[in-house]
Amino acid sequence: MVIKETFRLHPLLPLLIPRKCREETDLNGYTIQLKTKVIVNVWAMGIDPKYWDDVESFKLKRFEHNSMDYIGNNYEYFPFGSGRRICPGMSFGLANVYFSLAQLLYHFDWKLPTGINPSELDLTKAAGAACARKNDLHFITSISFNNPSSHVNSATVDARLMYSASAELLEIVVYFFNFHEIRDSPSLIK
Numbered sequence: 197m198v199i200k201e202t203f204r205l206h207p208l209l210p211l212l213i214p215r216k217c218r219e220e221t222d223l224n225g226y227t228i229q230l231k232t233k234v235i236v237n238v239w240a241m242g243i244d245p246k247y248w249d250d251v252e253s254f255k256l257k258r259f260e261h262n263s264m265d266y267i268g269n270n271y272e273y274f275p276f277g278s279g280r281r282i283c284p285g286m287s288f289g290l291a292n293v294y295f296s297l298a299q300l301l302y303h304f305d306w307k308l309p310t311g312i313n314p315s316e317l318d319l320t321k322a323a324g325a326a327c328a329r330k331n332d333l334h335f336i337t338s339i340s341f342n343n344p345s346s347h348v349n350s351a352t353v354d355a356r357l358m359y360s361a362s363a364e365l366l367e368i369v370v371y372f373f374n375f376h377e378i379r380d381s382p383s384l385i386k
């Protein structure tokens with residue numbers, strides 16, 4: 197539900213690959229001519245009050261009791277596109293998101309820097325074809341490893357990360373999500 201809601205508010209590709217109209221259509225009083233190139237705005241659909249309530253809020257319950265998935269059959273929600281040109285890397289992409297998120301949550305404890313309230317996080321998007329943050333996101337993290345009270349040394353951390361084959365993946369995620377607190381602090385992770 198967290199991932200679904202994240203994709204609703206921040207779809208990776210806010211504008212889908214352009215389509216060409218196969219027939220002339222009338223839409224809201226405008227004639228869209230044959231072969232007109234159209235771009236579907238997935239981001240705008242995800243925050244359309246016609247389909248979603250309280251559109252700007254991050255609410256997991258929206259996805260709790262509905263069958264909405266990623267395969268492009270619900271026209272108010274398709275973060276991987278729809279139809280013949282739907283993302284062919286959907287399963288691979290989703291596995292990467294699930295796996296890296298699960299690894300990050302399992303191995304680390306996360307908190308926001310003191311004095312920052314979750315509701316005050318700056319979620320401004322950068323301009324561009326793909327959805328990215330405008331400003332970096334900063335977290336304070338500590339190693340968890342099932343037992344939050346134990347302080348493992350970095351050698352143990354290394355071994356555990358290698359064992360779970362997640363070291364490289366973690367670095368990729370750290371890069372994409374701009375977790376500077378980890379990346380720039382060799383003392384936190386070696």
Ligand code: HEM
Nearest residue numbers: 208209212213275276277278281282283284285288289290
């Ligand atoms: C969470 C990860 C991903 C998201 C949210 C995503 C989203 C999308 C979206 C929205 C489109 C446009 C679909 C349309 O216009 O109907 C697309 C197209 C595409 N994606 Fe992804 N994608 C992801 C991961 C991947 C991965 C991992 C690969 C390859 C390994 C991939 C390969 C492609 C390709 C080749 C297209 C063009 C398909 C075509 O034009 O026929 N994507 N993706």
